[in-house]
Amino acid sequence: MAMRKPMNGQPIAGKAEPHLLRRFGLLQATALNMTNMIGIGPFITIPALMSALHGPQAMLGWVVAVLITVPDALVWSELGAAMPGSGGSYVYLRDGFGRETFGRLMAFLFVWQFILSGPLEIASGYIGFAQYLNYLWPGMTTDHSPIAVLLNKIIPGITGAQELNGFSLKGALVVVGLGLLCIFLLYRRITSIAKIAVCLWIGTMLTTGAVIVTGALHFDPKLAFDFPPEGFKFSLGFLLGLGAATRIGVYDYLGYYDVCFIGDEVKDPGKVIPRSILISIIGVALIYVAINLSIVGVVPWREFVPATDPPAPVVSLLMEKVYGAKAADVFTLMVLWTAFGSVFALLLGYSRIPYAAAQDGCFFKVFARLHPAKNFPHVSLVVIGLVSIVCSFLPLQTVIDALLVTRILVQFIGQVFAVMLLRKRAPEMPRPYRIWLYPLPPLIALAGWLFLFGSADLTLKNYGALTLTLGVVIFLAWSRRTRQWPFAVPGRNESAGPVITN
Secondary structure: OOOOOOOOOOEEOOOOOOOOOOOOOHHHHHHHHHHHHHHHHHHHHHHHHHHHHHHHHHHHHHHHHHHHHHHHHHHHHHHHOOOOOEEEEEHHHHOOOHHHHHHHHHHHHHHHHHHHHHHHHHHHHHHHHHHHHHHHOOOOEEEEOOOHHHHHHHHHOOOOOOOEEEEOOHHHHHHHHHHHHHHHHOOOOHHHHHHHHHHHHHHHHHHHHHHHHHHHHHHHHHHHHHOOOOOOOOOOHHHHHHHHHHHHHHHHOOOOOHHHHHHHHHHHHHHHHHHHHHHHHHHHHHHEEEEEHHHOOOOHHHHHOOOOOOOOOOHHHHHHHOHHHHHHHHHHHHHHHHHHHHHHHHHHHHOHHHHHHHHOOOOHHHOOOOOOOOOOHHHHHHHHHHHHHOOOOHHHHHHHHHHHHHHHHHHHHHHHHHHHHHHHOOOOOOOOOOOOOOOOOHHHHHHHHHHHHOOOHHHHHHHHHHHHHHHHHHHHHHHHHHHOOOOOOOOOOOOOOOOOOO
């Protein structure tokens, strides 16, 4: 039985501390991952994907994205199965680089960048929801949004567009209301959340299935493979365009690891975590190819390229061409359901990260609080939810690029080195799942992440580097004040090795 400590430090028996419950099996974990991965992504990013290389050849971006994310999924699987705790990357970086030394720095930097990158990903779902709702209820967006203009004045060029589009007052109210609704639905016990996740996943599968079947029945290969002249001519511009298309592809696949962030709530995590990750990423990769071909095989790609901001609701246009406006309205509602399922799954998983860091003493203690009656991290949930609402007022392309650039250096590249360090420094650590063909997959993932970062816009890379530098400075100041590594008091027991906690 858990013990509670009063002010004098002596434990009191009979008072159980709140704790997380293991309620997610393989079905629920896979549903959570796939709902997060599919979400609104492919429905709002196809115009931007095609615009990256100005034609259907941009689908190469999804192929390259698979070649990066599948090896990376193997990294997540080994780490998640070996260390199934709330927080995911936070735990892996901390223990991989040494809990009391460089692991402290890496874990701190991860939480530091996550406070922005996590809400950016959730915000993309809110943006997509409002853009598809605009098909049913025009007036969600407006040119020269006052909010976008203000953001561009504060950080010049951050909007990434000459014409500053954004939400109208009506659209802003919808986004804020949607964000608050997600917080409200997640403000409850994990048992009911698992059931909600499965229901949303079923809606997601029905939506994607309808797109694929419709596209297959009306597929025109002349439209789908209408490549422009010299579409595959290799050049620096082609390489940069491929990088842009791949970043969009990776964004669409994000979420294959979502179950890792709620490791404390997964049944038999050594088997469920890697299986749910691999099932999710393979299944979604096949679904994305089918969705993309279904759309461009019915709707000529030149009708939505170059992409606008907001992008065209291509799935609604597909249904309108085939079945008419009324059917398109019904299907747009299904897309909205899918978008909502995505942001629901993201907010659930991401709210656990500051919670895990605070429990470990590396973030503000208020984030470590569990709801006294319902046993979930309510402070972390509310904060991440509110920041996500604020981030929703940035343009979609900026949101996608910014969230990837901020994550690559610390989270994705950091985890590649973490799994290698753990193999070397903790060879006897129980590993229910081991990476196939190790070390080849981690090295392939590393090369892919470096390619994506190198091909990103220079302005975003500069902002990313500035954010990272500021995080290091704050970490050093905090460590000096608390006399922790690298300013630890001489004689203090320090250990550079990993400390594994299941």
